[in-house]
Amino acid sequence: MPKQSQKMNDSVSAGADFWARPQTGNYLTILAAAALQFNIILLPLVGPAGVNAPHATKNFIAFLAALSFTTLISALALYSKLRRKALDQSPMPKVSVAQCAVCLFLFYALFQGLFHI
Numbered sequence: 001m002p003k004q005s006q007k008m009n010d011s012v013s014a015g016a017d018f019w020a021r022p023q024t025g026n027y028l029t030i031l032a033a034a035a036l037q038f039n040i041i042l043l044p045l046v047g048p049a050g051v052n053a054p055h056a057t058k059n060f061i062a063f064l065a066a067l068s069f070t071t072l073i074s075a076l077a078l079y080s081k082l083r084r085k086a087l088d089q090s091p092m093p094k095v096s097v098a099q100c101a102v103c104l105f106l107f108y109a110l111f112q113g114l115f116h117i
Contacts, residue, residue, distance in 0.1 A: 081093035
């Protein structure tokens with residue numbers, strides 16, 4: 001690793017900018033992946049069976065809350081990774097971008113009614 005890159009990594013790790021730390025972005029990305037998996041598990045709440053249940057509105061609200069949390073964590077992970085990328089020219093955070101894209105697609109599908117075919 002070149003000396004300048006090593007110095008940049010040391011300054012990012014020990015610096016005051018919480019969002020640019022590599023650990024922050026990694027932890028948030030892992031948390032976002034776990035939350036996204038939880039959303040996938042909750043998909044039946046807004047699917048054909050969940051829409052026909054007497055408590056369909058509560059199902060919708062529960063899924064919307066979980067998806068909002070996941071989107072927030074994914075956006076924070078992407079923000080953290082992009083802050084780090086700006087400081088030390090690390091690679092594009094493709095996983096974080098993909099997680100955000102999946103969350104946005106789930107929002108679109110939820111509000112368009114694509115889950116309850």
